[in-house]
Amino acid sequence: MSNSPVKTALCSFGMSGKVFHAPFLNLLDEFILLGSWERSTKTIQQHYPGVRSYNTYDELLADDEVELVIVNTPNITHYDFAKKALLAGKHVMIEKPFSVTSAEGNELIALAKQNDKKLTAYQNRRWDSDFLTVKDVLQKKLLGNVVEAEIHFDRFVETLSYKAHKEEAVLGTGLVYDLGSHIIDQALQLFGTPKAVFGDIRIVRPISRVDDYFEIIFYYPQLRVRVKSTLVARENEAGYIFHGTKGSFLKPKTNIQEEGLAAGKLPIGADWGKESESSWGLLHTEKNGAIIRERIPSVQGNYTQLFKQLYQAIRHGANVPVLPEDAVQVIKVIEAAFESNKLGKVINLY
Numbered sequence: 001m002s003n004s005p006v007k008t009a010l011c012s013f014g015m016s017g018k019v020f021h022a023p024f025l026n027l028l029d030e031f032i033l034l035g036s037w038e039r040s041t042k043t044i045q046q047h048y049p050g051v052r053s054y055n056t057y058d059e060l061l062a063d064d065e066v067e068l069v070i071v072n073t074p075n076i077t078h079y080d081f082a083k084k085a086l087l088a089g090k091h092v093m094i095e096k097p098f099s100v101t102s103a104e105g106n107e108l109i110a111l112a113k114q115n116d117k118k119l120t121a122y123q124n125r126r127w128d129s130d131f132l133t134v135k136d137v138l139q140k141k142l143l144g145n146v147v148e149a150e151i152h153f154d155r156f157v158e159t160l161s162y163k164a165h166k167e168e169a170v171l172g173t174g175l176v177y178d179l180g181s182h183i184i185d186q187a188l189q190l191f192g193t194p195k196a197v198f199g200d201i202r203i204v205r206p207i208s209r210v211d212d213y214f215e216i217i218f219y220y221p222q223l224r225v226r227v228k229s230t231l232v233a234r235e236n237e238a239g240y241i242f243h244g245t246k247g248s249f250l251k252p253k254t255n256i257q258e259e260g261l262a263a264g265k266l267p268i269g270a271d272w273g274k275e276s277e278s279s280w281g282l283l284h285t286e287k288n289g290a291i292i293r294e295r296i297p298s299v300q301g302n303y304t305q306l307f308k309q310l311y312q313a314i315r316h317g318a319n320v321p322v323l324p325e326d327a328v329q330v331i332k333v334i335e336a337a338f339e340s341n342k343l344g345k346v347i348n349l350y
């Protein structure tokens with residue numbers, strides 16, 4: 001099979017394109033950043049001279065050199081744009097949320113198989129230092145049997161987003177689809193699909209028209225997991241709180257890769273994605289018959305691995321970094337959480 005770089009185009013060059021995608025596509029030998037669809041403001045060539053600025057999506061899809069399309073546009077458009085790209089013979093990576101309904105997601109999966117194209121979701125938080133650290137602690141069974149867990153993604157935001165589409169009360173907007181897509185995915189990765197969920201979804205800021213607070217409880221036979229997010233947390237709690245039969249692990253939520261990328265740093269160097277000691281998690285458990293309480297060095301994060309795995313999938317037939325079926329499962333949980341919130345009862349998933 002070919003080892004040539006994968007020629008890639010973005011569906012937009014806003015914050016997502018500038019911060020989360022273009023730096024990796026430009027740096028990695030495995031990819032070539034061909035360009036981006038830019039509707040009005042034309043800025044990509046100022047950052048990456050020589051790349052293409054497509055005036056329309058049809059123009060992008062008509063470019064025979066484009067092999068991979070990254071759909072990083074408003075949530076409500078993900079299904080339509082991904083479907084068009086697959087029908088045009090392109091591989092596709094979709095920003096979270098994968099789709100706004102599970103039915104749309106399943107249709108995209110079927111379409112990708114029919115057209116023999118790779119389809120994945122950009123669930124980059126799987127490669128964050130904090131999540132990788134929690135995953136490592138659980139895999140080493142340092143807590144015994146986990147019986148209770150919480151995953152938070154809290155912020156303090158007093159104003160509405162400058163992106164008007166994020167504040168419109170339409171399907172796919174709001175905090176559950178936004179930050180919820182990340183921590184729901186993390187819970188599913190750590191513990192699998194729960195038997196049932198209960199959702200409490202609210203608007204707590206007077207200025208907001210879309211949900212800006214949620215708590216979703218995952219019900220497992222011997223475990224309860226809460227995923228929670230709010231935009232009125234000036235003082236954030238620990239992002240990860242895990243209690244087991246032998247001990248507990250508490251880990252701050254960090255965001256060092258996004259902060260670095262937003263500040264214009266390149267994702268290179270030995271310290272990229274490495275947390276400072278102040279962000280290390282606290283492990284209080286029993287080990288070898290002794291009670292220990294100590295800070296655990298964090299596992300280094302790196303979004304680069306997501307792109308490298310995607311390259312291996314496209315060029316060498318490996319699994320995509322995020323299975324589309326996993327991405328659809330996130331949407332199924334979101335749908336059940338909204339149904340639970342509406343009816344005021346627990347909703348079974350199977």
